[in-house]
Amino acid sequence: MSVCVTLVSARRAVAPACLWTGWSGWRKACAGGFRLVPSRARSGTRPGAAGKLLRDGEDRKAVICVEGNIASGKTTCLEYFSKTSSIEVLTEPISKWRDVRGHNPLALMYQDPLRWGITLQTYVQLTMLDRHLSAVAAPVRMMERSIFSAKYIFVENLFRSGKMPEVDYAVLSEWFDWITANICIPVDLIVYLQTSPQTCHERLKQRCREEEKVIPLEYLESIHQLYEEWLIRRTSWPVPAPVLVIPADHNLQRMLHQYEENRAKILAASCL
Numbered sequence: 001m002s003v004c005v006t007l008v009s010a011r012r013a014v015a016p017a018c019l020w021t022g023w024s025g026w027r028k029a030c031a032g033g034f035r036l037v038p039s040r041a042r043s044g045t046r047p048g049a050a051g052k053l054l055r056d057g058e059d060r061k062a063v064i065c066v067e068g069n070i071a072s073g074k075t076t077c078l079e080y081f082s083k084t085s086s087i088e089v090l091t092e093p094i095s096k097w098r099d100v101r102g103h104n105p106l107a108l109m110y111q112d113p114l115r116w117g118i119t120l121q122t123y124v125q126l127t128m129l130d131r132h133l134s135a136v137a138a139p140v141r142m143m144e145r146s147i148f149s150a151k152y153i154f155v156e157n158l159f160r161s162g163k164m165p166e167v168d169y170a171v172l173s174e175w176f177d178w179i180t181a182n183i184c185i186p187v188d189l190i191v192y193l194q195t196s197p198q199t200c201h202e203r204l205k206q207r208c209r210e211e212e213k214v215i216p217l218e219y220l221e222s223i224h225q226l227y228e229e230w231l232i233r234r235t236s237w238p239v240p241a242p243v244l245v246i247p248a249d250h251n252l253q254r255m256l257h258q259y260e261e262n263r264a265k266i267l268a269a270s271c272l
């Protein structure tokens with residue numbers, strides 16, 4: 001049985017490098033785990049890292065982000081690779097999004113996106129940044145989604161569909177631009193699980209997460225379009241790493257087979 005997999009060529013995002021002149025207090029506070037990459041750094045440093053804060057040792061570890069629509073199978077994919085000793089897996093911090101000091105911003109966002117979209121997305125941005133910056137234990141890290149898809153897919157979707165006021169979008173965008181200009185967020189490979197929105201709708205209903213019962217097919221279609229614009233057509237936002245596209249509409253057994261077939265390509269990210 002032939003399985004089609006595409007490796008799309010690299011086109012690294014180059015966020016504006018920023019030379020830190022002040023903030024000495026913050027730099028001292030970060031001194032334990034972070035260093036400031038010299039603004040003139042060239043060889044041996046990640047592209048785009050100059051002038052940014054970088055977690056110590058992070059430039060020697062590979063980071064792979066698994067991207068895809070809601071219920072496309074990302075967690076299942078991560079579960080599969082979590083059995084490999086050289087890979088550590090980080091799922092999305094969804095339990096935090098469902099319970100921050102007793103509040104459920106995920107549920108609130110689905111109930112009233114105009115009011116609560118910024119609340120959820122601000123928290124998603126913070127918790128995803130925390131995921132990106134947490135110390136890597138294994139040679140390879142696979143993480144579910146990224147701070148990039150949080151902004152380029154979910155914030156963008158809320159705004160474009162008229163479910164986020166312009167001022168909320170502007171504030172989130174300012175935060176995102178500051179973070180990516182000043183902090184190095186290394187990504188070596190994006191694994192894109194490419195599904196049809198219909199497949200995701202079926203899997204979503206099967207998973208039956210309480211907050212997501214209100215999600216219509218049209219919502220998944222919008223998310224799908226934004227992913228395709230970003231990672232396939234490349235007409236929207238910078239892509240921070242090479243993209244490995246894995247068609248993911250197949251049944252579980254065939255998906256696991258595809259993951260095995262792609263193991264070498266995925267692990268090759270650690271040699272980049």
Ligand SMILES: Nc1ncnc2c1ncn2[C@@H]1O[C@H](COP(=O)(O)OP(=O)(O)O)[C@@H](O)[C@H]1O
Nearest residue numbers: 070071072073074075076203207250251252255
């Ligand atoms: N290839 C597949 N075929 C059928 N069902 C799947 C497949 N992969 C995952 N599922 C099921 O679909 C639902 C969503 O999968 P999940 O891995 O949680 O997606 P995501 O993390 O992308 O939201 C789960 O109930 C899961 O068991």
Ligand SMILES: Nc1ccn([C@H]2C[C@H](O)[C@@H](COP(=O)(O)O)O2)c(=O)n1
Nearest residue numbers: 069070071092094124149150154212
């Ligand atoms: N920036 C984000 C990220 C995720 N969500 C929502 C979408 C889903 O309801 C849920 C988790 O998604 P999954 O891992 O199942 O694909 O969180 C969001 O609204 N904004």
